[in-house]
Amino acid sequence: MSSQTARLQISAVVSIVPDAPISGSIGPSISIDRQLTPGSGSGKADQCYRVDATMASGETDTYNLLAAGALKTPLNETVDLDEVKGIVVTCNTGSIKVCGSASNSLTCFSGDGGGIVLTAGQSLALDLGAGGTAVGTAGSFDVREAASAAATYSLLVIGAT
Numbered sequence: 674m675s676s677q678t679a680r681l682q683i684s685a686v687v688s689i690v691p692d693a694p695i696s697g698s699i700g701p702s703i704s705i706d707r708q709l710t711p712g713s714g715s716g717k718a719d720q721c722y723r724v725d726a727t728m729a730s731g732e733t734d735t736y737n738l739l740a741a742g743a744l745k746t747p748l749n750e751t752v753d754l755d756e757v758k759g760i761v762v763t764c765n766t767g768s769i770k771v772c773g774s775a776s777n778s779l780t781c782f783s784g785d786g787g788g789i790v791l792t793a794g795q796s797l798a799l800d801l802g803a804g805g806t807a808v809g810t811a812g813s814f815d816v817r818e819a820a821s822a823a824a825t826y827s828l829l830v831i832g833a834t
Contacts, residue, residue: 675748679709679718679831681759683798705800709758713833716803722752722830728769728818735774738832739812754812754832756805757781761798762816764791767824771797774813781806782814790819791826805832 686702709718722744726734737743744752757779762771772788773779781801782788789797818824 675750676711677719677721678711679721679758681705681707681709681761681798681800681831683800707759707800707803709803709831709833713755715805718758718831718833720746720750720752720754720832720834723747723828725765725827726816726825728767728816728824728826730821730823731818733815733817735813735815736828736830737774737777737813738779738808738830739777739810752830752832753834754808754830755834756807757801757830757832758803758805759798759800759829759831760814761796761829762791763796763827764793765825765827766793767818767822768792768820769824769826770815770817770819772815772817774815777811777813779806779808779814780811788815788817792820808832 684704688700690698738754770788770790773782773784
């Protein structure tokens, strides 16, 4: 049986060098480095889903993390998550919106409609904690084309069964 470890790193570091009379530099930062070991439960991950997708104008891709058989891991195993630990989306071309689905929206999204718009070269990384966000009966989110033109994006979801 296969085994998976995962590491989610998000880091924003700023270096400010002030003018005299202040010396030295100051650097506000936020860094998250989440190491997930094999298995299910808090601090663990045992499944991931990865896709590079192309969308036509007005298209919506819905990702249901509960729908057994609909999504496959890189090893062609069925994705059926109990917890989502991280989501990373990069818009490669065009414009996309990452948001909750019309029904059964993953709880980390505010439901249908609201979301974050990404244009080419922009990314969104969500660290949902060691315990993750419970999938339960609400396990869907959408990636929607957002500018009436074709778009491409890359998606990685990390979770545990």
